[in-house]
Structure formats: C-alpha cells, structure tokens
Amino acid sequence: MLHQEVNDFGVITIDNTFLNQLIRDSLKPFEGKVWRANYKGKGQDFLIKLGNYDALSELTVNESEKGVFIRIYLLAKFGVSLGSVADSLIDNISDVLKNDLGLKIDNIEVVFTGLIMKKGIAKRQIVYQYNYNEEEN
16 A cells, blocks of 8 residues: 545545556556566566566555655666656656645656567666655755
8 A cells, every 4th residue: 555544534545556557657658668577677488478568567665754665667678768768757656646646755766677679688777766855855
C-alpha cells in the first residue's frame, strides 16, 4: 500500500495497482521502445522472445516522514533518449502524487537496467533521480 488517508467520508487507499497504472500511462508515448524490467535487467528467455518485458517488472515503493520513495526499473531499445524517458516519467508521477493527491515525495528513481539490441540485452545500471526534499528546503 502506497498511502492511506482517513476522512469524514471513509478511507482512501492508494496502492501499487494505482501506481503501476500511472507508470503504464506515463510510458505510453514510448510504447514499443521502453518496457518495465526487474533490477537485474534480464528475464526469462521465453518472456523476452514473446516481447513481454512488463511481466518481469519490479517496483520499489516506500513511505516515510520524508515522503514517498519510488524506484522503477526499465529496459529501453538502443537509440532511445533515456533522459527524456526518465524526465517524462518522473514529471508525470510527481505531478499526480504532489498536485493531485497532495503527497510529499522523497525521491523518484528511474533505473535503466538494460538496453535492447539486435543480439540481446546489454546490461546497464543507469540511474536518473530527482530528490524533491532538496527543492522544497
């Protein structure tokens, strides 16, 4: 569970299903070029052959006094601008969490664990992050 709020009308719960849908919607402009992944940047061969990289996806979500911490793992096709993908994803997630839901954000990390090439997946560990607490102080 990402967040739970109790008010006069009942309980509002924001869970990982909501966050997964938000990430999926944020990645739509990059469909066919960027996929969710796991922290190792590799998966089971039959899933990769089917092109179903999203079935391997992992997501880290923690909430503390500082705010929400999110780490997303991605695979990208060679030639895709990793910076533009990461910036777009971070901006979309932060807009919804901060502006629409009023949550504090500790950090959002986008980790590219691999690049998809003709001969397979080249492992990488490229991290894009933005620490929102530094901006607010």
